[in-house]
Amino acid sequence: MMDAVGNPQSILLLGGTSEIGLATVEAFATDRPLRVVLAGRASTRLDEARTRLEGRGCAVETLDFDAVAVDTHASVVDKAFASGDVDVTIVAFGLLGDNEEAWTDAAKAVELAQVNYTAAVSVGVLVGDKLKAQGHGSLVALSSVAGERARRSNFVYGSTKAGLDAFYSGLTEALRPSGVTVTVVRPGFVHTKMTEGLKPAPLSTTPEAVAEVIVHAVRVKQELVWAPAPLRFVMSALRHVPRPLFRRLPL
Amino acid sequence: MTSPASETRTLHGWGRTAPTVATVITPRGPDDVAAAITGAGTRGIIARGLGRSYGDPAQNAGGTVLDMTGLSRIHTIDADTGLVDLDAGVSLDTLMRRALPFGLWIPVLPGTRQVTIGGAIGADIHGKAHHVVGSFGNHVVAMTLVLADGSVRELTPEGPDEELFWATVGGMGLTGVVVRATLKLHHVETAYFKVDTEQIGTLDELMRRQTEDDEKYAESVSWFDAVTTGEHFGRGLLTRANHAVLDDLSPKQRRDPLKFDAPQLLTVPDVFPPGMLNRWTGKAFSELWYRKSPTKLGAVQNITQFLHPLDIAGEWNRAYGPRGFLQYQFVVPLDRDDVIREVLSLVTAAGQVSALNVLKRFGEGNRAPLSFPKPGWTLCLDIPIGPGLGELCDELDRVVLDAGGRHYLAKESRTTPEAIRRGYPRLDEWRKVRATVDPEGVFASDMARRLELI
Numbered sequence: 001m002m003d004a005v006g007n008p009q010s011i012l013l014l015g016g017t018s019e020i021g022l023a024t025v026e027a028f029a030t031d032r033p034l035r036v037v038l039a040g041r042a043s044t045r046l047d048e049a050r051t052r053l054e055g056r057g058c059a060v061e062t063l064d065f066d067a068v069a070v071d072t073h074a075s076v077v078d079k080a081f082a083s084g085d086v087d088v089t090i091v092a093f094g095l096l097g098d099n100e101e102a103w104t105d106a107a108k109a110v111e112l113a114q115v116n117y118t119a120a121v122s123v124g125v126l127v128g129d130k131l132k133a134q135g136h137g138s139l140v141a142l143s144s145v146a147g148e149r150a151r152r153s154n155f156v157y158g159s160t161k162a163g164l165d166a167f168y169s170g171l172t173e174a175l176r177p178s179g180v181t182v183t184v185v186r187p188g189f190v191h192t193k194m195t196e197g198l199k200p201a202p203l204s205t206t207p208e209a210v211a212e213v214i215v216h217a218v219r220v221k222q223e224l225v226w227a228p229a230p231l232r233f234v235m236s237a238l239r240h241v242p243r244p245l246f247r248r249l250p251l
Numbered sequence: 252m253t254s255p256a257s258e259t260r261t262l263h264g265w266g267r268t269a270p271t272v273a274t275v276i277t278p279r280g281p282d283d284v285a286a287a288i289t290g291a292g293t294r295g296i297i298a299r300g301l302g303r304s305y306g307d308p309a310q311n312a313g314g315t316v317l318d319m320t321g322l323s324r325i326h327t328i329d330a331d332t333g334l335v336d337l338d339a340g341v342s343l344d345t346l347m348r349r350a351l352p353f354g355l356w357i358p359v360l361p362g363t364r365q366v367t368i369g370g371a372i373g374a375d376i377h378g379k380a381h382h383v384v385g386s387f388g389n390h391v392v393a394m395t396l397v398l399a400d401g402s403v404r405e406l407t408p409e410g411p412d413e414e415l416f417w418a419t420v421g422g423m424g425l426t427g428v429v430v431r432a433t434l435k436l437h438h439v440e441t442a443y444f445k446v447d448t449e450q451i452g453t454l455d456e457l458m459r460r461q462t463e464d465d466e467k468y469a470e471s472v473s474w475f476d477a478v479t480t481g482e483h484f485g486r487g488l489l490t491r492a493n494h495a496v497l498d499d500l501s502p503k504q505r506r507d508p509l510k511f512d513a514p515q516l517l518t519v520p521d522v523f524p525p526g527m528l529n530r531w532t533g534k535a536f537s538e539l540w541y542r543k544s545p546t547k548l549g550a551v552q553n554i555t556q557f558l559h560p561l562d563i564a565g566e567w568n569r570a571y572g573p574r575g576f577l578q579y580q581f582v583v584p585l586d587r588d589d590v591i592r593e594v595l596s597l598v599t600a601a602g603q604v605s606a607l608n609v610l611k612r613f614g615e616g617n618r619a620p621l622s623f624p625k626p627g628w629t630l631c632l633d634i635p636i637g638p639g640l641g642e643l644c645d646e647l648d649r650v651v652l653d654a655g656g657r658h659y660l661a662k663e664s665r666t667t668p669e670a671i672r673r674g675y676p677r678l679d680e681w682r683k684v685r686a687t688v689d690p691e692g693v694f695a696s697d698m699a700r701r702l703e704l705i
Binding site: 001002005007009132134 | 259270294311313640644645664697700
């Protein structure tokens with residue numbers, strides 16, 4: 001159960017090696033040790049994540065989870081909720097892909113769409129069902145500012161995040177009467193393994209900073225947040241820039 | 252007969268924190284209660300009274316919550332013996348209005364009268380008279396409990412089911428649902444108090460005075476200022492009283508000595524932004540509160556003036572704004588009065604503002620394994636939810652538990668299962684009694700899950 005000051009007791013991280021996801025779990029765990037379920041593809045990185053959290057006093061369980069294998073999602077989510085209520089669920093898996101490859105190679109484009117959108121929708125439905133039954137809980141989905149307006153340099157990824165964003169924004173309303181808070185998080189450029197070697201965009205940030213935004217959002221039940229916060233106003237302006245000008249912007 | 256009203260509702264405690272959603276059923280009698288219990292789903296069921304617990308004991312996310320205020324009959328009042336037989340959903344306010352004309356007084360009254368009998372038993376509430384009369388459970392002569400299998404059990408404090416009786420007192424509703432009880436009230440001549448109010452310059456002096464001569468008074472409590480820094484830090488008001496007798500009253504008061512003089516004058520609207528209580532408003536409040544009560548001995552005061560000034564305003568918790576607030580209440584042994592000072596300095600150092608600080612010396616506790624009061628100092632702080640509060644309370648937990656103290660479950664909203672295990676060494680004994688009557692864990696609440704009580 002979440003307590004009066006917003007401390008959760010259990011967290012499910014879908015995308016168990018996500019740097020933002022892990023930073024968020026660690027941020028919650030600084031105050032109190034948690035029960036953590038890490039769902040991800042079995043790998044040394046997943047084992048390392050487990051060790052790292054156990055070092056912080058958390059009780060960690062790992063579950064084999066493959067985003068593309070949509071058929072297996074129901075059993076993964078069942079297992080994740082088998083040992084008790086889950087207070088916070090973070091949907092953190094995703095692929096960035098290479099935009100030039102993705103928009104010219106159908107298979108690559110479909111893979112991005114499946115992981116970032118289809119799989120996210122699938123777990124959203126399944127986790128939403130569990131949260132509805134338990135009558136409380138927080139569901140955090142990692143969207144992206146890339147989904148707010150498609151850019152030439154990043155539109156395949158952006159389109160998948162736009163889909164995710166719309167789905168979870170709607171889910172926010174659908175689950176509200178059941179006592180569940182859904183939070184859509186729109187980070188800007190985050191320095192992670194995913195963006196290694198890419199030229200950072202203005203207002204770039206770190207997984208730890210995004211984690212802080214998420215922790216606060218969960219505690220005060222915000223439903224839509226940007227990381228860093230000023231991106232909200234930047235994106236709000238960018239959405240209205242006329243196309244001829246927008247395409248000349250160095251984004 | 253139709254089935255009782257049922258609806259899906261978001262519930263929270265008086266602190267307005269951590270809301271969850273449950274199916275709320277309003278039973279109209281013990282049969283409805285039994286039917287709801289046997290029909291409860293896997294998330295279980297819990298009884299709820301008037302929702303004055305600060306945290307989450309009367310919530311049950313995804314499960315069933317019984318709104319007990321539908322069981323609201325007072326069956327009999329015996330003016331000679333002081334015995335009252337009544338439903339568990341009756342409030343102390345209602346009981347007081349009905350019993351006072353017979354010259355009967357509820358011996359244990361907490362800071363509000365908006366508490367049901369069932370809630371008073373479940374939290375084993377205490378009041379300013381604790382050092383003399385003990386807690387609420389001490390005055391329950393009998394109660395009727397509906398168990399997990401829907402069966403009904405009559406319990407008395409020394410009867411065949413005495414263990415279950417005392418596990419239910421302070422048991423936070425987790426042993427069954429109290430549907431009816433018999434209480435023993437006290438006889439009084441008037442509804443007034445003869446009050447000694449003293450302004451006292453320091454916290455040490457405040458505690459010394461309570462140690463010295465509390466026994467001369469039926470009621471005793473102190474408030475102190477934890478906001479104003481510098482020389483006035485810890486100044487306080489010591490308010491102690493005895494029930495007034497007829498001779499104490501003015502001729503006008505004597506015309507209606509048992510008058511229930513406790514109006515609710517306004518309801519606070521739900522319009523306050525967060526941050527209403529800050530260092531400045533807290534300071535102003537503390538100054539006013541201190542100044543309003545100059546030292547005065549032997550003043551005759553009514554119920555509102557002496558016992559329940561906050562009951563004048565309905566829904567006053569709204570004034571704390573949408574993020575809510577918490578009450579941090581603990582008790583530490585008498586010889587650990589240093590903890591009170593340490594807690595205060597930690598609160599001030601953390602920059603948190605607590606305007607309503609109530610300090611009292613408890614008398615003896617009772618037999619109930621989860622009853623809160625035990626001989627010692629109890630301090631209650633009232634703090635709005637904001638940054639840093641969680642960390643501060645965790646720090647306070649360490650100090651309190653290391654001193655052999657514990658938390659009051661009716662106020663608790665954020666501690667750990669470990670803290671409750673340490674504070675209540677008889678928790679396992681209580682669990683064993685519970686297991687005999689609720690082996691499947693039908694009774695469940697958010698608090699029970701959060702603090703791993705069950």
